[in-house]
Amino acid sequence: MRRNGYRARAVALHAALIALSTVFLFPLAWLISTSLKPIEETMKTPPTYLPTHFVLANYARAFTYGGDTLGFIPFLVYGRNTLLIAVLAVSGAVASNAAVAYGFARLRWPGRDLAFAVTLATMMVPFPVLMVPLFALFQKLGWTGTFRPLWVPAWFGSAFSIFLLRQFFRTIPTELSEAARIDGCSEWSTFTQVILPLARPALAVVALFTFMAVWNDFLGPLIYLSDQRLFTLSLGLQAFQTQHGGTEWNLLMAASTIVVLPVIALFFFTQRQFIQGIAVTGLKG
Amino acid sequence: MRPPRREALAGALFVLPWVVGFSVFLLYPLLASIYYSFCDYSVLRPPVFTGLANYRALWRDEVFWIALRNTAVYAAWALPVSAVVAIGLALLLNTGVRGMTVYRTIFFVPSLVPMVALAVLWQWIFNGQVGVLNDLLGRVGVRGPNWLGDPAWAKAALVILAAWGVGNAVVIYLAGLQDVPRQLYEAAGLDGAGAWQQTRHVTLPVLSPVILFNVIMGIIGTLQVFTVPYVISPAGSPARSIYFYAMYLFDNAFIYHRMGYACAMGWILFVVILALTMVALKLSERHVHYGGI
Numbered sequence: 001m002r003r004n005g006y007r008a009r010a011v012a013l014h015a016a017l018i019a020l021s022t023v024f025l026f027p028l029a030w031l032i033s034t035s036l037k038p039i040e041e042t043m044k045t046p047p048t049y050l051p052t053h054f055v056l057a058n059y060a061r062a063f064t065y066g067g068d069t070l071g072f073i074p075f076l077v078y079g080r081n082t083l084l085i086a087v088l089a090v091s092g093a094v095a096s097n098a099a100v101a102y103g104f105a106r107l108r109w110p111g112r113d114l115a116f117a118v119t120l121a122t123m124m125v126p127f128p129v130l131m132v133p134l135f136a137l138f139q140k141l142g143w144t145g146t147f148r149p150l151w152v153p154a155w156f157g158s159a160f161s162i163f164l165l166r167q168f169f170r171t172i173p174t175e176l177s178e179a180a181r182i183d184g185c186s187e188w189s190t191f192t193q194v195i196l197p198l199a200r201p202a203l204a205v206v207a208l209f210t211f212m213a214v215w216n217d218f219l220g221p222l223i224y225l226s227d228q229r230l231f232t233l234s235l236g237l238q239a240f241q242t243q244h245g246g247t248e249w250n251l252l253m254a255a256s257t258i259v260v261l262p263v264i265a266l267f268f269f270t271q272r273q274f275i276q277g278i279a280v281t282g283l284k285g
Numbered sequence: 286m287r288p289p290r291r292e293a294l295a296g297a298l299f300v301l302p303w304v305v306g307f308s309v310f311l312l313y314p315l316l317a318s319i320y321y322s323f324c325d326y327s328v329l330r331p332p333v334f335t336g337l338a339n340y341r342a343l344w345r346d347e348v349f350w351i352a353l354r355n356t357a358v359y360a361a362w363a364l365p366v367s368a369v370v371a372i373g374l375a376l377l378l379n380t381g382v383r384g385m386t387v388y389r390t391i392f393f394v395p396s397l398v399p400m401v402a403l404a405v406l407w408q409w410i411f412n413g414q415v416g417v418l419n420d421l422l423g424r425v426g427v428r429g430p431n432w433l434g435d436p437a438w439a440k441a442a443l444v445i446l447a448a449w450g451v452g453n454a455v456v457i458y459l460a461g462l463q464d465v466p467r468q469l470y471e472a473a474g475l476d477g478a479g480a481w482q483q484t485r486h487v488t489l490p491v492l493s494p495v496i497l498f499n500v501i502m503g504i505i506g507t508l509q510v511f512t513v514p515y516v517i518s519p520a521g522s523p524a525r526s527i528y529f530y531a532m533y534l535f536d537n538a539f540i541y542h543r544m545g546y547a548c549a550m551g552w553i554l555f556v557v558i559l560a561l562t563m564v565a566l567k568l569s570e571r572h573v574h575y576g577g578i
Contacts, residue, residue, distance in 0.1 A: 131538060156302050
């Protein structure tokens with residue numbers, strides 16, 4: 001009797017979860033389905049849920065589209081631009097945030113706790129407040145129209161990553177650093193030889209989040225970039241959409257898939273760290 | 286033990302990048318932004334101090350009020366809808382069903398989709414003529430509206446879109462739920478509490494700090510909504526129904542070159558966010574339980 005009750009409950013739960021999963025996955029399935037259809041098929045009512053003819057060539061066309069305005073392959077260039085910014089930002093973020101978080105987590109200095117509270121408080125500042133003066137600053141430096149505004153700040157730390165790494169560093173037993181000190185290690189070599197190797201998972205989370213932020217960023221490139229040859233994928237996709245005026249949906253969906261897939265692929269390979277990172281940072285805020 | 290002085294010096298050196306970053310990319314822009322908000326400023330020419338002129342002009346600016354109202358209405362729907370969807374999904378996942386990792390991944394994946402791609406994809410789904418959503422609704426006998434083409438429905442479409450991307454919050458809620466001590470449920474069960482009562486009197490109170498955190502992050506994020514509506518329509522069409530605060534701020538700064546005006550808007554947004562956060566914290570005093578139950 002009791003067991004049947006549990007069974008019925010489990011079946012009901014799975015039914016609900018499967019139904020909801022379908023709802024959540026459907027838009028992505030629709031994205032991929034449309035990206036593989038010939039153009040006539042995208043305009044059919046009622047729509048076909050699976051392409052009757054698969055047109056993989058849509059992807060090749062999405063990659064090479066733009067010849068009429070630029071005369072070259074924008075999506076490959078956009079991808080390269082985005083990757084370049086991401087690599088520069090990620091390496092800077094990992095290096096600087098690790099050092100800063102170490103200073104906050106494992107060294108005692110006057111005013112540290114106040115400084116850390118201020119760091120946390122900066123997360124409350126909405127970007128629109130900073131947008132204009134930052135633009136004016138980068139303009140004065142002659143950085144507008146280059147990638148620099150999009151990656152240089154990452155080399156000077158971000159509150160969110162500092163917070164995340166500090167939480168992690170605090171879980172490493174202090175005896176380890178003390179032993180290193182007794183062995184005559186300098187503070188810097190304690191940091192690089194003892195702490196950093198242990199912190200690899202947390203550093204990976206910071207790298208992932210920074211990469212995602214660059215990959216997703218739209219407003220930054222929109223403000224600072226004007227030359228189409230320097231566009232990132234986000235800007236490129238938006239420009240692609242505007243040029244198409246909503247007509248060639250299959251190509252637009254193929255282009256969107258190109259932007260979406262790397263992030264989802266990255267997620268699948270790093271799932272555990274990703275979820276842990278979100279859970280850790282989310283809770284202790 | 287090394288002398289604390291050396292440690293203090295080392296600490297300062299380690300934190301140095303952030304001190305520079307904080308001063309250059311945060312503190313300086315903040316102060317500059319306050320100053321610019323009292324100036325006539327177009328970046329091309331040096332700022333000219335005009336006192337409260339920007340704020341006075343905003344008060345009389347019809348578009349400012351439209352954008353503010355749109356943002357408030359959107360937030361008033363998007364925040365609770367997303368919260369209910371996220372908490373609901375997290376509660377379902379927390380029942381110990383098999384394959385939880387798979388379900389959790391499925392709900393999380395949409396929040397990985399970059400904003401621009403998200404906007405483009407949903408524009409296609411919401412399409413009034415050949416959109417798949419209206420076809421699906423038609424199959425169950427509902428005549429779908431012309432979503433993004435109808436001022437009465439455009440914001441609703443954005444709320445649906447926000448609810449689709451709650452995966453992030455689901456993961457945070459789930460982490461919170463897994464911290465709820467098992468004994469609490471056992472005790473409640475012995476007292477004869479049913480599933481709903483357990484949720485109401487055990488789960489939600491223990492989860493309340495996480496809810497508060499998500500609500501505050503939600504307020505900050507939602508009031509700054511920009512990318513998705515901007516990609517759908519930079520003018521916030523139809524009929525400016527999805528023209529939001531950050532879009533008007535952006536237009537003032539980079540299209541009309543009224544940088545001082547844009548800064549004044551930025552500060553009003555900051556004050557609104559701060560005020561709402563304070564209200565949320567104040568209201569939560571009675572309802573949020575921290576540990577020690």
